[in-house]
Amino acid sequence: MYSFEPTEEQKMVIDAARRLAAREFRPRMRDSDEKGEPDPAWMDEGWALSLLPASIPEQFGGFGANSALTWVLAAEELAWGDLGATLALLAPNLVALPVLRAGSPEQKAMHLPAFCNDAWAPGAAALMEPRIAFDPFALETKAVRDNGGYRVTGTKCNVPFALESDWILVYAALDGKTQALLVPTNAPGVTVGERERNMGLRALPLYSVSFADCAVPASHLLGGEQGCDFDLLLAASRTALASMAVGVARAACDFALDYTRQRTAFGEPLARRQSIAFTLAELVTDIDAARLLVWEAAWNLDQGKDAVRAAAFALNFSSDMALRTADRAVQLLGGYGYVRDYPVELWLRNARAFGVLEGIATV
Amino acid sequence: MYSFEPTEEQKMVIDAARRLAAREFRPRMRDSDEKGEPDPAWMDEGWALSLLPASIPEQFGGFGANSALTWVLAAEELAWGDLGATLALLAPNLVALPVLRAGSPEQKAMHLPAFCNDAWAPGAAALMEPRIAFDPFALETKAVRDNGGYRVTGTKCNVPFALESDWILVYAALDGKTQALLVPTNAPGVTVGERERNMGLRALPLYSVSFADCAVPASHLLGGEQGCDFDLLLAASRTALASMAVGVARAACDFALDYTRQRTAFGEPLARRQSIAFTLAELVTDIDAARLLVWEAAWNLDQGKDAVRAAAFALNFSSDMALRTADRAVQLLGGYGYVRDYPVELWLRNARAFGVLEGIATV
Amino acid sequence: MISFENSDLIKEQQRYAESIALERIRPLARYYDAYEHEHEIPWDFVRFIWDTGRKGLDALMPGAEVPDEPFMLQIHTSEMISWGDVGFFMCLPWPALGGNAIQNTGTEEQKNRLTERFRGERPTWTCMALTESHCGSDSSAIRTRAVRDGDGWVLNGEKLFVTSARKALEESEGFMVVWATTDPGAGRSAIRPFLVEAGNPGVRIMKLENKLGLRASDTAVVILEDCRIPLENLLGGGEKGFKGAMATFDSARPAAASSGLGIARATIDFVKEELGRQGVTIRYALPRRLLTAIERDVIDMETEWRAAWLLTVRAAWMVDRGIPSTVESSMSKVKAGEAVTRITQKGIELMGPLGYSERMMLEKWMRDGKIIDLFEGTGQINRLVIARRILGYSGRDLK
């Protein structure tokens, strides 16, 4: 039977995420964006929610099981607060969840406990490549078999916390298919390059990373010998991004709604203009629709069903929707939408990331 | 220097076309659509405008020179009246203008005088093919060289006046390129099939036509030995269709504007609702933009400049715009938009033809 | 616990409705479109439903055992039958709008009357008469008069766009729910629903509309001329007024949405099948900019469809649970109205000249589909409903 009601436990997660977003993310959002660094409080306070340990089974140091649905419920709330903060807080997922989903027993035992400690620890994944024809299914970063292991060569961009993480989950073409390899950041041949400077997500440390004939033992191929199901990992990543797109859109829409209800022009609140009211009606409708698509993709993941299409629908819809919503919010604020005293321009810059960036979050 | 002012002569053509559209096309539009036949008055009265003879040089029986600009100015007005009527009236162009543009001197002498008589005479062109991957640059209808001439084989759809015309200008792949051949309708191997039944354009007689190894003398290849510039002919055809799209959109927009200004709901005219007024503002803006794109394409044609891109822009924009405008007009009329007592549903059906059908008009 | 899976009952119903759509609807759909008004009602289909269809569709009939999620079941049925043909869907002999109004506003006795009618031997329809020529969306401005006269009411007026009036009043022993005012100066507060039986000499079908689509089903102009009805035909005994008409929208809107999405899915299914025949497969996982234009169009169509469908399912879920769903119902209708319009228009484009031709059904689906954004509140009215709610505005604040 269809149901649209989260469990009691999920409702508590939603509440906690919402409080964190309002209390810790929002007030520090602007400063962090301008400084280009995540506020440490985001990870400190955010880690107290124990979202990741609660997703990892006891045998690996955690106290629960992974639920994509719980993640997307939380991620929407967090991203409502700030997208950069959310991506920073959830960066450990980038290593932990693929290992949990697709790792060999040895890999799980080796990597998961590190994410069950009292303090946030970064995780890094390297999927994107700096070229306009970037295609996750036809990577230019290659892994070739060599001497019972692999050698990885290629250049990646937008790798979160590459400098700060001990391990990078590197996606590379192996025998013509995309696979993932766990590579220590200090391995010979790995060079963490400059901080990326993007239009948005400025609070999130993203780096370019190059791999020069970097040797990786066979046991570090995600999933061991047989590798992993990249389609599944990509679907999980897209579902995560889509949920955050909903959060960003909701932030922009909420703000525009309050603004147009309070702001008076030509003798009455802006929101009483039909064109503005209808715009808001369309935005909230699309936000709801996007959320449902995200939920369905997450549900598919949790049920072990094929989530490729559902995730594509979710991200396809949500990424456009978030951009349109943030753009309309700027428009509804007029000149105030264009200045950095107000948050909407930041949401517009961040919203453009969806549908362009890949693999920087997962559930 | 840019100029947006038609010549005095063109203004007279516009006026005449507008009168014809209002007096002869509109009142007979609904009946003809339901009956599936063009009203003879359309061609009789329309021919009195002498648009085509005025485009043909004296040496071939006419009294002027062809101007794509003059054609699009007239075609917009005519299509404002009715698209089916316009396509029927201008069907002779389908043979006459390609011959005028690209024909050999012999072909001009042979075909053009037939279009300079006192009475309208049909013309037929066969470009489209009944398959979903239809591509004018990769036709399945083939012309092969044979015995100093050509043999044509293939099936065409939506050929205007195929049954009524003496000649059909048939587009076929020759040596991998699209070329045009003048084929007598009664030539062996030519079979005019059933009347096409489409969603719109129901007043226009369109037929499926098949060519079974149909022999065509070498002299009937449009342009003679070296063939014709199909890109140019297609650009001219698209410019023509785009101009008619503007006319259909204007009809729908005018009607919706009058309706919403007169119709009262919740105590005031519908048009005083901002969402409706803004919709109308957007429609008129797009209609103007489309018209300018059409004019530019026509101007390029007249100047002998490459018109491929300009025509693509014009049709790309106008076809979407016309469909959107007709759709919005239906929407603005509510239930009345859906019934055949009102004209807007007809405009919606006709508007969908742009961007789908090819080669049924030219300038 | 969030879930996106249907109950077995609904899955079974879908399979049953699909078989009806494929066997008993699709083969006839083109004919009934082409011969609007010349054709009879599709009696074979109707009798099949009436006589045997109950085993699958009976949950939709009044008096039937109520399943767990009656409205969820209904929208899945209407989606699938409309996937077959929306005109045939409108011909389904089930309570539809008129029945809906009785369920929402009637007394127990009146509801029983409805139930009895749908247990008879002969297929029966109902219809609802609300719109008038001077008021489309503004139904509070209706002028049809209801005057108390001795032991009855006398109705006078002209009603437009009455769906299935011919089937309800001429082709069966059905009835019509008429919204009329007992006091023309009093606006909404004086508007009441009345039940007019087939065969009443004061009611007359003046005209059947010629429509863009939906031609298997009749839409009529109905004249009420000194139409006398007994006192007990005032629905709800006069207690339920205009709000009753509005309340029916909470379910009527997702219902209309589901119907439209059936048409839209027919288009998507057909286009994908044709493309599949051409060897085109849709690469869902590829970044959008690396797709072909046609792949992206198909993915966009499917995405928009799914978005609208999930909104519709959510509204149904709320209706079944008695959760107020005014906003969510309007959302489903807004999205579905746009989705079916765009998807059916785009479907034609993707198939080229053939898409525009009657050789395919796409052109019919575009014509049929356009109704969805027009009836049960236009897209504009539903935006107004949503906007007022999210802004906390009254009808006066936001007109």
Add this chain to the structure above:
Amino acid sequence: MISFENSDLIKEQQRYAESIALERIRPLARYYDAYEHEHEIPWDFVRFIWDTGRKGLDALMPGAEVPDEPFMLQIHTSEMISWGDVGFFMCLPWPALGGNAIQNTGTEEQKNRLTERFRGERPTWTCMALTESHCGSDSSAIRTRAVRDGDGWVLNGEKLFVTSARKALEESEGFMVVWATTDPGAGRSAIRPFLVEAGNPGVRIMKLENKLGLRASDTAVVILEDCRIPLENLLGGGEKGFKGAMATFDSARPAAASSGLGIARATIDFVKEELGRQGVTIRYALPRRLLTAIERDVIDMETEWRAAWLLTVRAAWMVDRGIPSTVESSMSKVKAGEAVTRITQKGIELMGPLGYSERMMLEKWMRDGKIIDLFEGTGQINRLVIARRILGYSGRDLK
């Protein structure tokens, strides 16, 4: 005689402006974006324009020989300079909005003053102060007071979003046109334009805005505190009121449109060049459904650009001929505002992760471009202008 060809003068101007854009703007554009407020005015560029640029741009300076189509020349120049960088375009030492207001409302003496100022040795700017914190688009509600006091006027108030205020008031001997009311209760009819010179002790820049884009150019909050100006600084001697502000829009809107379309074209040119390097050619003549997604996106971007540009050119053509162009000017702005927004947003998507990065200029152009749909009347205000005209409605009929 309809024509789509530019005069030789304009073609020459375009070539000249392009060389400036390539040589003197593009190399510096990223720096001036990154160091908002930390950088100085791009003096090299400004002095070059002031000292030598006149040979090409002098038609834009007051007092210059007026060419046949001054405004057509202007929009072609602004399009091309903005193609280089819109922030640099805003730094051009030419009369701009303030000058425009004087041209539209000033007396001959005042116009001469403007001309003199732009013939001096030092680069000069003007600015215009209209918006206030409580009124964005509703400029008839401004509260800045102008009180007659002896042989002068005294201005008090706070003005927002004053473009180039720092350049006009602090970095040059420029001036600001201030719109103020002589009677706060009287609405539009009491609003008058006043000329405030740089160096006036009653005027003060309170704050420079941190902006999404357009960072090479300053936008300021300006405070007028007992700002005393001589009587002759009332523009037009008091005869030209609020309509003067509105009249400036007929040219200000296509001018803004042209600037936005320069940004949009920069995006299109860049994207096509990059694609060309990848071996992608755009098949313009192919039916749309047979294209790749990226081809169709590029064609759609180019189409939308061209549509907006032709509307802009048409408005300019009317302005040059003195044909009233209120509707057509607003049309150009509506379309260009949307076009630049969509094109710059889409451009990033087409280039994937690199498009989002500062490694390319696309992200900057998206940030810069957004201003176009906001200033000189938002897209909404311009729709209102168009709608009122086509419907024959007053401001009261359609709010």
